[in-house]
Amino acid sequence: MYLFVFLVLLVALALLRDFLLLLFRQLCSPLRRLPGPPSPSFFMGNLEQMHDMENNNLIANWVNSYGTTFVYRGFIGGCRLMTTDPVAIAHILGNAYHYPKPDFVRESLASMAAGHDGLLVVEGADHRRQRKILAPAFSAGHIKSLSPIFWDKATELRDIWLTEVDSASFDPGRENSITRIDVLVWLGRATLDVIGLAGFGYAFNALTDDSNELARAFSVIFSTARKFRVMTILQAWFPFLRRFRRNNAAMAQAKATMRRIGLELIDEKRKAIQHERDSYLHEPAKIGPLQDQSTARSQGPKELRGRDLLSVLIQSNLSSDASQQMSEDEVLSQISTFLAAGHETTSSALTWCLYALANNRPAQEKLRVELRKLDAADRTQQSPPPKSDHEDLTERIARCGYLDWVVRESLRVHAPVTNTMRVCMRDEDEIPVQAVLPRKSNAQVDAIDDRGRTTMDQNVDIHGNRRSTISVRKWDIISVPIQAINKSEAFWGEDAKLFRPERWASPPQEARAIPGLYSNTLTFLNGNPLGGNRSCIGYKFALIEIKIFLYVLVKDLDFSIDPTMVIEKKVNVVTRPFVKSEPHLGNQMPLNISRASSYSSASVLYPLGRSSETPTISPPSFSLPV
Numbered sequence: 001m002y003l004f005v006f007l008v009l010l011v012a013l014a015l016l017r018d019f020l021l022l023l024f025r026q027l028c029s030p031l032r033r034l035p036g037p038p039s040p041s042f043f044m045g046n047l048e049q050m051h052d053m054e055n056n057n058l059i060a061n062w063v064n065s066y067g068t069t070f071v072y073r074g075f076i077g078g079c080r081l082m083t084t085d086p087v088a089i090a091h092i093l094g095n096a097y098h099y100p101k102p103d104f105v106r107e108s109l110a111s112m113a114a115g116h117d118g119l120l121v122v123e124g125a126d127h128r129r130q131r132k133i134l135a136p137a138f139s140a141g142h143i144k145s146l147s148p149i150f151w152d153k154a155t156e157l158r159d160i161w162l163t164e165v166d167s168a169s170f171d172p173g174r175e176n177s178i179t180r181i182d183v184l185v186w187l188g189r190a191t192l193d194v195i196g197l198a199g200f201g202y203a204f205n206a207l208t209d210d211s212n213e214l215a216r217a218f219s220v221i222f223s224t225a226r227k228f229r230v231m232t233i234l235q236a237w238f239p240f241l242r243r244f245r246r247n248n249a250a251m252a253q254a255k256a257t258m259r260r261i262g263l264e265l266i267d268e269k270r271k272a273i274q275h276e277r278d279s280y281l282h283e284p285a286k287i288g289p290l291q292d293q294s295t296a297r298s299q300g301p302k303e304l305r306g307r308d309l310l311s312v313l314i315q316s317n318l319s320s321d322a323s324q325q326m327s328e329d330e331v332l333s334q335i336s337t338f339l340a341a342g343h344e345t346t347s348s349a350l351t352w353c354l355y356a357l358a359n360n361r362p363a364q365e366k367l368r369v370e371l372r373k374l375d376a377a378d379r380t381q382q383s384p385p386p387k388s389d390h391e392d393l394t395e396r397i398a399r400c401g402y403l404d405w406v407v408r409e410s411l412r413v414h415a416p417v418t419n420t421m422r423v424c425m426r427d428e429d430e431i432p433v434q435a436v437l438p439r440k441s442n443a444q445v446d447a448i449d450d451r452g453r454t455t456m457d458q459n460v461d462i463h464g465n466r467r468s469t470i471s472v473r474k475w476d477i478i479s480v481p482i483q484a485i486n487k488s489e490a491f492w493g494e495d496a497k498l499f500r501p502e503r504w505a506s507p508p509q510e511a512r513a514i515p516g517l518y519s520n521t522l523t524f525l526n527g528n529p530l531g532g533n534r535s536c537i538g539y540k541f542a543l544i545e546i547k548i549f550l551y552v553l554v555k556d557l558d559f560s561i562d563p564t565m566v567i568e569k570k571v572n573v574v575t576r577p578f579v580k581s582e583p584h585l586g587n588q589m590p591l592n593i594s595r596a597s598s599y600s601s602a603s604v605l606y607p608l609g610r611s612s613e614t615p616t617i618s619p620p621s622f623s624l625p626v
């Protein structure tokens, strides 16, 4: 009997090992010394409050009350560090291999189709090796060579919307016929098509067909993993529970489909590359010189220009030292990683950008004028630009000043990824914090907390000690609130929450402290890889795609929104919109779309993405508003 009880206790202890360790770590964590908001629940800490934080200003309020570095409570009261301090963030994100993603985050990304072996999930030496092999595929030159795909899909989407607008009117081509369209769903389809073709040469045709088997398989895996359940939290802390993951027949079949199609694609591309290599060996003059590695890194391999990311990855993998190559499973995981990381992020970015423009009519008009000027200059020869000109136009679009401001501002105010987490893996560390405090608004300077401290007393612990570093220990969890930093008044001034592209004419000095990869925002994470680079490898891809879509859509279409409609944000991996009065309809972004007025150029005659097609729509005869 005693033996039985002893054995039961032993098994219980083994199963509870992680839980007990967690409790022990929490009791020892130096984070307990930092101030922070009260925890409304023992089990869930502040986590439930944080679900709606993009709509209720929660983080900004916490920063006002507790300073730029504070703790909030996670599962069973565990202290988690949250910081908007730019020096602390530069240290944490810059030392990426000492501050990796926590296990439970990696697990959930892996189950969301990114796979355990993909770049988004792997850590340390594996990550460094993979990133190096993937770099040529994401070089600026190579991404530019993929731009015909962006043009084609943007044009296809624009034509679908024009048809919807016209079919809602008895007088096709009339400017003032307005149609309400859920832009979220359409942009989701268009960006899926883009990542399929540009990522791995696969035609989802999601804009015209919703029955594609890979699209369905991905959606089953991604949407199942995304659902938040208490079980998800428990699995995060009790790894043995991960065995009981929902792995029903639909999920198993979806995974098998992804694997089968992925392996077919890899095989097809390997054969094509091998064939080209063989041809080069036999007829080098016909193919042209194969580039050296350094040129390939900066411009993308010449013979693979315009080819999908997977082909370049396979080529780059073959050229690497055998001991440094990716395994087949790793290559396979990159396909789902491109899908998971590159599809909904860009559709979210574009959706929020159109929303911002629909709410700021003057900015939309100003942008349209700039885009049409470029369009008019492009049409001096009165003929559609050949496909090879797309790269040139892409380059010129990349230099459009106001378009650039609009994109920066929209990605600042509506970051698709709002938060990221890290865990300290050094035994102990001292995280430096900013010596010079960022500018404060008057309201913040005047606020005095219940200990009599003004909120200017940043980085003061609960014993009143002023700190120039924050002590952390191994396993301490850290939250980096990307969106809150992007919208912080301390960096961007009192109108920080507003979408105002003109601010980019002279961004505030304070914002320069933010260690962002892109325009002093953390939207694509950090730009100071001291030890390990975990910033978005696809950011050039995303920026070119976003700019081309905006060019094609805003030039010809007008976007507005019902002023009585309140749109709120729901964050589930990426930020999606929903209509506050229609939560039962799920994520949506209904915008009113019509033909843009006063347009005389031939852009509708000659759709940019389809070089020599017969014109289908007559251009309205108005003068160009320049």
Ligand code: HEM
Pocket: 119, 120, 121, 131, 199, 337, 338, 341, 342, 343, 345, 346, 349, 415, 416, 417, 419, 420, 421, 522, 523, 524, 525, 533, 534, 535, 536, 537, 538, 539, 541, 542
């Ligand atoms: C507007 C669009 C996008 C945004 C806002 C975005 C944002 C981000 C962010 C914040 C991270 C860091 C995540 C973390 O460490 O917690 C990240 C990583 C990553 N992104 Fe993007 N992303 C975008 C588009 C893309 C695209 C188009 C691709 C690929 C085609 C891509 C591929 C990746 C990959 C592979 C990583 C992991 C990088 C690493 O850990 O080394 N992203 N992205």
